[in-house]
Amino acid sequence: MTKYTFPFATYGQNEILVPIDAAMVPIVSGALEKYLTRYVWQTDEDYEAGYNAIAKVMAAMSGNTLAELIRIQTATYRLLDNAINGTTYSETAGVVSPAVPDVPSGGETVPNAIRANVQRLWQLGENAATSQPFADPAINGMQALDAAGGWTARFNALQGVKDATWFGGGTPVTLSDLYTKQGIVSETDEGIINDAFEEVLGTVQDSTGIGQALATLFGSAVGVASDGGVMVALLGAALASATTAATTAIGLEATVAELRALNRRLTGSDAAGDPATPAELPTLAARVGTVATNTATTAARLYSDARRLSEAELSAEVSARVFSILGRVGDPVDGFTLNALAHRSSFLLSQVAPLAAGNDVYSTLIAVNDNVRRSADCCEENSGGGGFEPVPPYQPGLCGDATLALTSSGLDFAPNGIAAEIGFGTSASSLVTVLPSGGPGGVPVVQATDTGVILCFQLQKSPDDTGNYSLFVVAYQADGGTGPAGTVFDLSGPGPFTLPMFTEYEGEPVVYAFSANRRNSTTDELESFAGPQPSLYADVSQVS
């Protein structure tokens, strides 16, 4: 008897589906019986593999595999039918209904059907492209599409429409319309116009020249009404600048005349009136400040006009000086005291001097300024009718009390009128800061943080402590903020001390001293000091 060998090489690679009628399964399975015995196989390995393969076939025969496949296929159809057509299936006592039809329904109105959704998307697309409105009530929950929401409608709404005229209109604006409206015929013409503008603004010095240059340079490019309008506007601007310059010159003459009158009034040389009384001095001085500011404003306007006409003719030096003046006197005059105003006037004159040397206006302003100093600084001493003292170097006085307190954030300096007089901010934090261990031996250092501040602070330990005194003097340059940040004097032993405090304030010596007569009892604010906790005293006096 021929024995079988098991097909190890090809087994498990492919399977075939053999339909066997269920009634034939017992017979077919019985026919396979002999393959479960050892004698039909060549070797033990063939037997084991063949036995398992035949037994596997026998096991599959009772599984009704084909019916399971058909059931799964039917279920798959119902799944797709539900998704695509929206058909709803139900099961009652193992019977699923509706039955699978031979022809699908193809419904497009069931809300959850893919067909319905696709139909809706198609409607949305056509609505967007053509603004065609759709209202399909058969699709439950779907609203009618808005015709105005379509792309066509939206684009039409965005584009402009020309006004209707006798010749028509009311039509959408085209790019050609916009191009014509701009009056730009070609890129070549545009370049000619730009060159003309540049030439006119850069070289022409008077209105006649401007007109001639415009007529020459525009040439053939000035071919439309709009371009002609531009030329007219340029001519008008040139004429207006010339007129403004003339007006400014007239105003400057009036200013000089007023300053002369004020000078005569202050110096008592005005034959038509009495010398100014001390009571009148503040008013007159304020007027000087106003006039000075107005002069600066006028100068600025004059410069601006001159620059518009021909910037090239104004030297760089003159420009820098004028702008420097404008920057110095740009603050409101009303915010200054008499001293500050007078001092600024002096500074203004020093700046104007190179520009107006030999001019009568300059000498007049110098005289006015000297008298203002006299009035401001020496008003008490010089008002007794004994005549004016020689004008001392400028020394802004201290007309108010100052308070000094050490806080956790710095030295709280409340100078009252002082800061206002010398023209700086009154914010304590903007004036000074305290470096807790910045001085020699790690002692605190008081530093000025703003330009133009000259401060001296004497710090003393508690009265029952006869030990060391520390004096911190901050001498700070006001000139452009380039001076030293602070100078520290550490004095040992009991005070008082002669304070070597000198500095420069806009070129003239000024000395202030703040000595102690006020105590800050907030001890926790003094923790930054090393050693025994000192108290802080401060009062104000002037050392000159």
Place this chain on the structure above:
Amino acid sequence: MNKVVATLLLLLRDGTGSPGRLSVYVADSLSVVAARAAAEALAGAVGAVSGCSLVGYSVVYETVVSDERPGQSDRREVLRLVFATEGGGYAAVDIPGLFADLVGEDGLSVDGSSGTVGALVSDLLSGPWCNPFGQQLTALLASYREVQA
């Protein structure tokens, strides 16, 4: 007298193709492994004195006869049980003379989880039984009627 529990049968074939047989008996004190080793040794000794070829041999243990009355069913009707075994194999167990009332209306199915069939399946799964390759039965895969020739 020692009880005989197994018979060693040597299957022989002479030069004309006719079968011959040799039967010896095994005492109950001999294990299956020892009986098999003894059969191989005996076959070698027989070959030295006989011109027959050895077709094969078997060790058949004692047959316990419980009822000698004729059966009630057709011998061709077989209950086929197919099990899964450990190691991924299969085991086919056929019970001849299947009662007709155990077969379903389709003429094929036999419910292996209920009634007497279920009890039989449980015994097979819980007992020491395995397939021809020593793999223990683990689960019933199929139970149906089979018709043998």
